[in-house]
Amino acid sequence: MSTFTNVKIKCGLCGHTFNSVSLMSTNAFGSPDLDLRPPEMKRSTMPMWIKICPNCGYVHSDIENDGERFADYIKTADYLSCEGHSFESKLSENFYKYALILLKDSCPNEAYNAFLHAAWACDDACDFDGAVLCREKAIALGNKELFKDNPNLILRHIDLLRRAGKFSEAIALCESTEFKDKLMQKIASFQKKLSENNDTGCYRVEDCK
Numbered sequence: 712m713s714t715f716t717n718v719k720i721k722c723g724l725c726g727h728t729f730n731s732v733s734l735m736s737t738n739a740f741g742s743p744d745l746d747l748r749p750p751e752m753k754r755s756t757m758p759m760w761i762k763i764c765p766n767c768g769y770v771h772s773d774i775e776n777d778g779e780r781f782a783d784y785i786k787t788a789d790y791l792s793c794e795g796h797s798f799e800s801k802l803s804e805n806f807y808k809y810a811l812i813l814l815k816d817s818c819p820n821e822a823y824n825a826f827l828h829a830a831w832a833c834d835d836a837c838d839f840d841g842a843v844l845c846r847e848k849a850i851a852l853g854n855k856e857l858f859k860d861n862p863n864l865i866l867r868h869i870d871l872l873r874r875a876g877k878f879s880e881a882i883a884l885c886e887s888t889e890f891k892d893k894l895m896q897k898i899a900s901f902q903k904k905l906s907e908n909n910d911t912g913c914y915r916v917e918d919c920k
């Protein structure tokens with residue numbers, strides 16, 4: 712089970728103090744999704760992964776750290792409107808804003824994760840257009856430096872491509888990457904087959920076995 716605690720938080724941007732709930736502990740049993748989204752209970756703890764200041768609207772996972780350098784940016788139309796995109800869920804919007812903050816802070820790898828988390832929140836809200844948009848934003852940040860020859864991250868990227876409907880790119884990445892691990896080979900073959908069938912569905916690692 713997941714355990715929570717009430718905490719007082721001081722915004723690192725405007726100094727406002729507010730009550731929030733923080734995650735004390737959680738667990739994950741079973742198979743992750745192919746994009747490494749964890750199973751329950753951790754799966755349902757996403758609202759605890761970031762904090763939102765109710766006074767200034769700053770969003771961050773470490774919101775108490777100094778955020779003054781973003782004071783002007785969080786007032787921009789880009790930030791306030793999620794670059795003009797509307798989402799079905801507030802959680803998607805908040806993860807998207809967090810990704811924008813991370814981009815502003817020159818942290819593209821962390822922004823990649825935040826856009827993916829925004830996509831997961833869209834998936835949960837049945838916001839199909841939002842989910843594709845957020846995956847496309849993450850995909851645009853994917854590069855060799857991000858993957859660092861880590862086959863897990865390459866497999867995750869293949870899943871993003873497929874679920875965003877970029878089937879030929881997903882197949883090309885499956886074919887151009889050598890996966891030495893047997894399970895990884897199976898996942899890559901599974902991804903290739905799904906892509907050939909134009910399947911954008913959500914699958915778990917255990918579905919490949």
Ligand SMILES: [Zn+2]
Nearest residue numbers: 722725764767
């Ligand atoms: Zn604030």
